[in-house]
Amino acid sequence: MAAAEEKPHAATVAACLAAYGSALERGLSDAQVIESRAKHGPNELDKEEPTPFWKLVLAQFDDMLVKILLGAAMISFVLAFFEEHEGLTAFVEPFVILLILVINAAVGVWQESNAESALDALKELQSSTATVVRNGALVPALPASELVPGDVVHVRVGDKVPADCRVLLLKTTTVRTDEGSLTGESATVQKVTDPVSPDARIQAKINMAFAGTTVSNGTFVALVVATGMRTEIGKIQKDVQAAAEDEEKTPLGQKLDAFGEMLTKVITLICLLVWVMNFRQFFDPVHGSIFKGCIYYMKIAVALGVAAIPEGLPAVITLCLSLGTRRMVAKNAIVRKLPSVETLGCCTVICSDKTGTLTTNQMTAVAFVHASGESDLAEYAVEGVSYRPEGAVVGLSGAAAAAKGVLALSKVCSLCNEAQIVYNATSDKYERIGEPTEAALKVLVEKLGLPTVARTQDKAAASVVCNRAWGVAYKLEALLEFSRDRKSMGVLVSPSAAAGALPTAAQPPARAGGTQLLVKGAPESVLERCTLLRLVDGSDVPITPASRARILAKFNEMARRPLRVLAMACKEELGDLSDYTADKGAAHPMHKALADASRFAQIESGLTFVGLVGIKDPARAEVKGAIEKCYEAGVRVIMITGDTKDTAEAIAKEIGIFQPGEDTKDKSFTGADFFARPLDERKRLLMAGGGSRVFSRTEPRDKQELVRMLRQEGEVPAMTGDGVNDAPALKQAAIGIAMGISGTEVAKEASDMILADDNFATIVAAVEEGRAIYSNMKAFIRYLISSNIGEVMSIFMTALLGIPEGLIPVQLLWVNLVTDGPPATALGFNPADKDIMRKPPRSKDDELITPWVFFRYMVVGIYVGFATVGIFVYWYLFYDWANDGHTLVTFDQLSHWGQCPTWTDFKPASFGGVDLSAKPCAYFTEGKATASTLSLSVLVTIEMLNALNALSEDGSLLQMPPWCNPWLLVAMAVSFGLHFIIMYVPFLARVFSIVPLTAGDWALVLAFSAPVIVIDELLKCVGRMRNAAERKVRLGVDAASKKAQ
Secondary structure: HHHHHHHHHOOOOOHHHHOOOOOOOOOHHHHHHHHHHHHHHOOOOOOOOOHHHHHHHHHOOOOOOHHHHHHHHHHHHHHHHOOOOHHHHHHHHHHHHHHHHHHHHHHHHHHOOOOHHHHHHHHHHHEEEEEEOOOOEEEEEEEHOOOOOOOOOEOOOEEOOOOEEEEEOOOOOOOOOEOOOHHHHOEEOOOOOOOOOOOOOOOOOEEEEEOOOEEEEOOEEEEEEEEEOOOOHHHHHHHHHHHOOOOOOOOOOOHHHHHHHHHHHHHHHHHHHHHHHHHHHHHHHOOOHHHHHHHHHHHHHHHHHHOOOOOHHHHHHHHHHHHHHHHOOOEEEEEEOHHHHHOOOOOOEEEHHHHHHHHHOEEEEEEEEEEEOEEEEEEEEEOOOOOOOOOOOOOOOOOOOOOHHHHHHHHHHHHHOOOOEEEEEEOOEEEEEHHHHHHHHHHHHHHHHHHHHHHHOOHHHHHHHHHHHHHHEEEEEEEEEEOOOOOEEEEEEEOOOHHHHHOOOOOOOOOOOOEEEEEEEEEEHHOOOEEEEEEOOOEEEOOOHHHHHHHHHHHHHHHHOEEEEEEEEEEEOOOHOOOOOOOOOOHOOOOOOOOOHHHHHHHHHOOOEEEEEEEEOEEEEHHHHHHHHHHHHOOOOEEOOOOHHHHHHHHHHHOOOOOOOOOOOOOOEEHHHHHHHHHHHHHHHHHHHOOOOOEOOOOOOHHHHHHHHHHHOOOEEEEEEEEEEHHHHHHHOEHHHHHOOOHHHHHHHHHOOOEEEOOOOHHHHHHHHHHHHHHHHHHHHHHHHHHHHHHHHHHHHHHHHOOOOOOOOOHHHHHHHHHHHHHHHHHHHHHOOOOOOOOOHHHHHHHOOOOOHHHHHHHHHHHHHHHHHHHHHHHHHHOOOOOOOOOOOHHHHHHHHHHHHHOOOOOOOOEEEOOOOOOHHHHHHHHHHHHHHHHHHHHHHHHHHHHHHHOOOOOOOOOHHHHOOOHHHHHHHHHHHHHHHHHHOHHHHHHHHOOOOOOOHHHHHHHHHHHHHHHHHHHHHHHHHHHHHHHHHHHHHHHHHHOOO
């Protein structure tokens, strides 16, 4: 009993019913239902409680940079109360900081509250009602949530299976279900009632119907054996939840976190150092008291903290990623989660599904065979890789195309077929209705053509013109459905009056009666029932053992390619069935034989063998080139499929994952074989020597486990998927990629990126775009951080020299958030390096700021500090040609300005509307507006020039001139424009404590700013020499390695 409950697929129908105390005609009683529901619960997937709003808000502040800003805002807010003269303007700085934090939190909450709907999509897959037998009566529309294990359900074509069920009885000859959402394979699965192996994987459990799958053909009765979270869909939900818990931050996110922690320590140390350094100045008379002196220098320390934090960095990163997503949309890649754009740049492995991604997912007839003579077989290749009825039959034209043997094969392909090809004008694509293999045969008929049917340019008609001619010429009289025992299907057709319009070679033979039998099926089964062989000229000869062996050998050779091979046969002498028509129906003496499936094999005997057709899901034409590009870029490709090992390996060799003749012993595995090995051996086989791998006959958990192993080994895997079964692996991967056309909603919701065209080549294009975006992000991150280093050095030098503060916090905030923003964003438009896909992927552990880069920007930062402080000092000490009437002072006076109240002979002249007659010491506070404006303008100008330096890490501006990125020039103009606005609009000038500058002032600003270009060019030159030396060493090592091999 327990065995039947644990593994119902391995138990007989009787054992399964007995295990649950159920019966085929009676079902469960009400008492049994209550007992089972108490034990198993409702047939529903678990519902997760949403994260409370307050927790989402609080989570946005769990970031080191945000905490520093929050602390700075609180200190600034407290200090604002001690400002006696500034009034409300003192509160501008804390207000701006808090506004930044509020906006950041709002965006974060919005993103997270809309992020997770994969589990809701899973719930939608569950059936809403079911037809169930209870207490011996049929309940037609019971809510599916009320089903319990032991219930007997009736399921028919079109229904969604309401729970995991064991098939008890087939009410039609064949039953097929579409399990693509669970297995990832497009072929429907034929169901049986016999037990299968206890160790069978999902694909082999052909006596089970799984919750959420759809019945594509037939009607059956089944026993519910698993409900809710115990179903395969429920197990997938558990895996999705577990994968979500394992989610890591992107490589860039991790680097920024580490950078934030390091910055916190540095900022705290420097702020304390600056505050302590000025301890003696706390007692300066200009402050009025020790407490106010302490407050003043605390404000300087806060200004330094604000200067050190790149407040605009999160916004600029988001903008850059958003711009990247727009470019990706143009390449058919839709990014759902912004950080995944950057992660693509360090992708080291692409784990790809086969069907629909590497292949077209459109079964195509690529070859057919017919007897060219009694001892010879002729094979023709058929061009085309989709349902589009375009493509030549290589070597078949003229008289050969009109040969009776070829037309006989075309007739069987067209008439022994229930599929249709339709043209979708909206998408300009040809789509199938029915089984994929039958659709491939319909397309082959159009490619073969008919001598009397003209080709058409009408796309809608092109898919049916020849098939319609066959359909008009012959009427379907009866269908002999496919069955597993005889492995074939047949149709009875009779010629109509329109048959005369067919070419002579295609017209029915002038024999007694008119009804014919057309058969297609497995070659070994069909050939066994054939007695005659149709030759190319239309004549029939007996099949000899030699010709039979030749046909089987050809079939085996085609199967090894591998192709899905179908045999075509016909029978034109039907004896008692020769006059059967659908109109006669039950009145015909042979009608009972046609209603009895057990007699189909007898009817389909004495056949004439017509030919073989080889069908496959062909590789996409552009995939091979994309995989070569992956190898050049150092990205591994791993194929993961539910298909057979032979099929997977053949496709892998065709598209370049494996090379012809390559030994695949330790590179190709079935899921069962690989996961039966010890963990250490699995890791060794997965990672040894790098290179590609192929995994076939995989289950959903296999994919997730492979991705987990890759991540544990330090890889950055991208995973493609389209089915429900792929959701856990998509969630587990560094980049989950769902199919936009064939993908289920569950897969799309669990993914980071969606392919609008389901094409592997699009993934490679996205990786290339991701690398370019990361390169540009590094450019603007370096730009912003180098700018902040300059600001820190400016504040630090001010404190070190003991001079009045030249830059106040609100000015630094303006520079960091507004002035720096446009150039940083424009750097995201830098053109990608031409060799970007010839470099290996960067390691996720690569440093964002290397020691050399840090040294470079320390040098630049020191100059920025020198320039901003230098021009401030220059105004007080040397700028006597300003023509504004201000008084020059000595450096000793400037550096000891706090002692001003003790100076008896210090009488600076009043200037620029500042009256200094009554309070001469105001010359160092209110009177510093022009000097402060010069300092701010130098900072802005140097940062604009620094943006030009950031166009390339080591490339000179002579090699990569500013106009290679016109957006940067526009951004610089915008930033200067914003600076002019706050300078020349009186109200804003008062808020930022600055004044308008003259032309002479701007000449001085440029003189102090321009040298930053020369300094960085010299540093870039050293960088190029370092890179050349490293490249020489690396190439020398590679050459020595090859020589040793």
